[in-house]
Every structure is written in C-alpha cells, then in structure tokens.
Amino acid sequence: MLQDAVERIKGVGEKTAALFHKMNIYTKEDLLEDFPISYLQYPKLCPISEAREKEWMAFSLVLLEDARVLRNTKLSMLQCSAADESGKLLIQYFHASYLLKTLKKGRKLVFFGQVKSFRGHLILQQPKIFSLEEYEEKRKSLEPIYSLRKGLGNALRRKCIQEIFKEEPKILESFPRDFLEKEGLCNKKQAMEYLHLPKREEERQEGLKRLAFEELFYYSLFLEKEERDFLSLSGNEEKIPGKREEFQKGLPFSLTKAQSEALEEMDRVFSQGERLLRFVQGDVGSGKTILAFYVLFLMASKGFQTAIMVPTEILAQQHFQKLQKLLEENQWEIPIALLIGSSSKKEKERIYQGLKEGSILGVIGTQALIQEGLAFSHLKMLVIDEQHRFGIQERNRLEKKGENPHCIYLSATPIPRSLVKLLYGAVPYLLLSEKPANRLPIKNALFSPADREKAFSFIKKELDKGRQAYIICPLVEENENLSVESVTAYQKNLKQYFGKDYSFAVLHGKMKAGEKEQVMQDFSSGKTRILLSTTVVEVGVDVANATVMLIENAERFGLAQLHQLRGRVGRSELQSYCIFMDHKEDEKSQKRLSIIRDSNDGFAIAKEDLALRGPGDLFFGERQSGPLQFRFADPLRDEELFFKAREAAKTLLEEDALLERPEHQGIKEIFQSLLTESA
Ligand code: ADP
Ligand code: MG
Secondary structure, eight states: OTTSBGGGSTTOOHHHHHHHHHTTOOBHHHHHHSOOSEEEOOOOBOOGGGOOTTOEEEEEEEESSOOEEESSOSSOEEEEEEEETTEEEEEEEESOGGGGGTOOTTOEEEEEEEEEEETTEEEEESOEEEOHHHHHHHHHSOEEEOOOBTTBOHHHHHHHHHHHHHTOOOOOOOSOHHHHHHHTOOOHHHHHHHHHSOSSHHHHHHHHHHHHHHHHHHHHHHHHHHHHHHHHHTTOSOOOOOOHHHHHHTSSSOOOHHHHHHHHHHHHHHHTTOOOEEEEEEOTTSOOHHHHHHHHHHHHHTTOEEEEEOSOHHHHHHHHHHHHHHHHHHTOOOOEEEEOTTSOHHHHHHHHHHHHHTOOOEEEESGGGGOTTOOOSOEEEEEETTGGGSOHHHHHHHHTTSSSOEEEEEEOOOOOHHHHHHHHTTSOEEEEOOOOTTOOOOEEEEEOGGGHHHHHHHHHHHHHTTOEEEEEOSBSSOOTTSOOOBHHHHHHHHHHHHTTTOOEEEEOTTSOHHHHHHHHHHHHTTSSOEEEEOGGGSSSOOOTTEEEEEETTGGGSOHHHHHHHHTTSOOSSSOOEEEEEOSSOSHHHHHHHHHHHHOOOHHHHHHHHHHHSOTTOOOOTTGGGSGGGOSSOOTTTTHHHHHHHHHHHHHHHHHOTTOOSGGGHHHHHHHHHHHHSOO
C-alpha cells in the first residue's frame, strides 16, 4: 500500500523515520513523490594533463608509492602520489587508515573526485576508488541525487525506493492504454521507476517525458475549457467608457507609447461591452503596474470592484502605498484596502465586511485573497501581477469569486510568442515593448570574491552621490555545510566597511510582515541607504533612487531570476550598475554568468540560457521558483511536447466535452482535483 508509513519499509527504523518526517515524508507515496534533484553520470576518464581545477573528474592512475600516513597534521591524513603518462598528482584521504591495504605501489585504479591544487601540486581529496571494469560499468548508469539531510544519504534513499518497487506498488494511471500508445508514452508507474532508478539516460528521459506530458496535458485541458467558456460568454458586459485622459493628467509622468496603446486597447474592449482578458508581457521596469491602477480607477467609476493579486507581502504593501498616494494626490475618492496573510484579525474582518458589502472598491493582496471565506459584492476586474508565480488553481479560485470578471495577467517572464499561445490559449497578448524614455542600460560586471573590497568601494562611490544600494545573499542564516553568503553573517562585512558612514537594514522572508514593511519604508524613503536582502526583493520592488546592486553567490541563481533581481535597479534616469559575484568561478559558471553580464534583454538571456542547459541539466531542485509552477515540464525546453499535449487535450474535449465516457473517468477525476486542490 502506498499509504503505508515509511516505517513499514524494510530497513527503516524509528530513527530514520523521524528524519523522513522532518522532510515531510510520512508514507511510501511521499517518498515516491520526492524526486531526485539531479543525476550524477560519471565522466569519461581523462589524462592528468587535462585536469581542470575545481572540476569533478576521473583518472586511471598507477600508484607510484605505498600510501603513507602523514605526520605533523592534526587530521590523520593519508597520502600517496599517482601518475599516468601525462602527469602526476597527489591523492589524499582523512581518517582512512583502512585504505593502506588498497593503495599499494604499482596498482592501477580509477579515482573520481574534485580536482584541487596546492603549492603547485594537483590534488584529489577523498576520491572514490574503482577498478577499471567497475568504473566502465558505473559509466553506463546514472546515479540519482536526492536533496540530502543529515543521516539520510543517497544510498539509503535508493534502497527504500527499491524496496517499494519490489512490492509492485499500485500507482494510479489516469490515461487509457490506447491514449498512451498513441502518444508514445510509458505508463505512470514505469515513469516513476525510470526517474528514481534509471539504468540509462534514455530511461530517465522517457520517465521525465511522460510526467512532463501529463502536466502539460492537464494545463492544456484547463485552457481548452476556459477558452470554450470564454467564447460562450463574451459580448454581454456593461459598456464602460474610457477615462484615460483624466487618468494621464493625474500621473507624475507621461505614459510611454506602449502604455498608451495598452490603455487604448483596453478602453476599446470595455466601451464595446466585451470581456477583457489580456496577458500583458513586459520586461522588468517597463511600467506594467500602471495598467493595474488604470483598470481599478476605471472600474471604480462604475462602482465595480477590482482585486490585484501579487506574490509577496512586500510587493502588496508597495503597490498599496503607491496607489494610495496616487489617489490622494488627485483627490480621487476610491476606497481601497490591503489584505495580506499577516493583516491583523480585526483588519481582516473589516476588509471582509467591506468587500462583501461593496464599500471597498479596490483590494491589493497576496494569496490571502483566495481564502475560502472571502466574498465580494461585485468583483468585476482581476489583475494578477507576476502571474508566473501563481498556479492555475490560484488563478481559478480568484476568478470564481467574481462573475466572469475581466482579467489581466502581468508578467515579465520572457516567453516567445509561439509559447504564449500554448500557455495562455485564448487570452490575447499585449506586449509592453519599451521602457520609459531616458532609461540608461544597466552596466554590469562579473567579480570574484577576492574583489569584494573593490565592489564595496564602488558601491560607496554611488552612496556618496546620494544613491542607494542593494546587496543580495542567497541565505538567511549561515549554513556550516555550505559556503554560501547569508544576510546574517554578511552584516559584519557591511558594519566594517560602511559602518561609520552609511546605514543598512536587513530584509528576508522570515521576518514579520510589520518589520518587513518598516524596513521597506525606510529604504524607499532613503532613510536606510543599503538594503541587505535575500531574494524576497526579486519581484516588483521599486525604489528609483537605488542604482547599484551586488549579488553574492550569483552562480546559485537561475539567469531568469538574476535578470529579475537586477531589475530592481535601473528604474529611473540615473545610470545603474549590477555586480555579479561568482563564488564558483569554474568554466561553466563563468560562461553562464557572462550571458547576463553581456545582456540586459530578458528574451535574449532566456534563449541563451536554454541553449546552455543541455537536456540532462534539469532544474528540478529550483522547481518551486521555476517558471509557471511546473514540476517536470519546462515549457521552453518542451515546446514540442507542449504542442502535442495541447492537441491531445483538444481532441479529447472534441470527442467527449464533459468527460463522461468511462475510459475518461481517471482523467476527469484528476482534472477536478487539480482545480479544487487547496493552494
Ligand atoms: P514593472 O513593469 O517592472 O512592473 P513598474 O510598473 O514597477 O515596472 O514601473 C517601474 C518604475 O517606472 C516605477 O517607478 C514607475 O513609477 C515608473 N514608470 C512607469 N511608467 C513610467 C513612465 N511612462 N515614465 C516614467 N516612469 C514610469
Ligand atoms: Mg511589476
């Protein structure tokens, strides 16, 4: 039974079970659902002359001497030198006297490990040892790597999975057999086995293809349905005359041509009584927010409600303040509210009441907007900002709170036009193709940690001019196992360097909402000059006076994410700068980061990124932050598969629009559970 507790697996005792529980793994099924984050394929053997520092490589070597224990070292260290025709290197182990028997002069063995160098010697520390035959065999297989916790190694994970598959688990298959055959897909159980226990790369690919197809198929099914509903509903809306001139007069800047055209198009749709659905794409900083404010302004003039949903509390607070300011300055009396998870109970009650009665006309919020109990009196307009951060369930749940509301989805994700059609179906596409005038391209640099002083002194120069700076670290707290910068540990660097002259504040996701708000406010107003933050500022945050950003451990972020982060600067006519700090500095990371150093264009970056990521390089591990909330599929990489899934969904609905046939019950069940699943 897949619902069995993990304790029921042979070899899993109480202690191991407790460790699994910490990872939210309670049942066999949970274990199966926790997929490897990557796969190791052992590399080809390589001559020493081609060894590259920091890379993981394998060498076939002859030992030049018996291994010996080095004196005078605190750690008990074992060392021996080894060679091939092209060169020599040193092999070292700690606390490994049991290897003395193995490492004997004249033996020929394969060593796999990370290449280091010390005082002119090449060194392999703690390499894995194989015989030549063993290694050749290993090379044919793939080793899954799971996200690790202390005490739960890969070997154990693998054994558990093997045990589960031994019992012939009943893994539900929702697709009929001839459907699978027609699409050339393996069944679900097979796919899961391929991903966990692939014997060869082809198997892994096949398993992945099946699961990606499934995701894309249900996504397509949703779109197909939406499209059908939409077509049957359009054209019966109340006509709303445009007000863009009045709106423009109230703004502190004149709209870009792209923004004006977007407003014009929306006015046309509203004034003809059609339903407005638009997917708005515009690179970071192209000024998408103003479209959200305009539709809210327009709807309010008719007494209709608008909801703007954003992915983070910081962004919700910022939008709310900006909108409030705009309304106040123009004496536009539109009652608006801010609703986030951490709003006080009393405040929430007030807002719930106001939305239900209709006394609040605009609400800006996070996922708090899709809570069960929240109802609107006449929600007519929906804006989803940074829409790629939301799944279709969330979008769907918010839509259900109104009666076929108008919707606009805002996103900076660079997706090619052909894909937009697959991803957004009937939803027409609107491109904000330009940034406000007078924006200078951001100047970028790629630094190594050794140059940190230099980076700081550059930042200081900007601060001296009255500007502000962001410094981004990947972690909140120090992690002894990872040599990655954390905001907590980094503070002392800043104190040392900027302490006397400039104030800084810390921001991360674990802080309380009130604290985050205060920090953001102080930074927006210029009271704090440096913001030391995690990626919580990644989307949307807008402080025009900030002109320089330093990103530590840039190698740990996806390029799309770096592009978004960088979008926090370059938001005014001031020259802005971004420094990417590469802590890895191997060939691969340098190549990747040089893409973002050399381009400020989101589309171009996405394209090169894709080309660089071979089909073997998944980004499983960062899935949650990956585009569009797919776990297995990558719409960019899988465009062809996406087309097929879309076709399959269309055909299915043409044959059986209500999914009533018995052979489609499995599909129907999954589809419905996807739509109602709590977010
Ligand atoms: P994004 O598309 O990334 O969401 P925003 O809507 O946050 O961009 O806009 C970025 C910045 O540019 C904001 O400070 C905004 O006030 C400003 N802005 C927007 N439109 C214009 C414009 N037409 N002229 C000058 N500044 C603008
Ligand atoms: Mg934005």
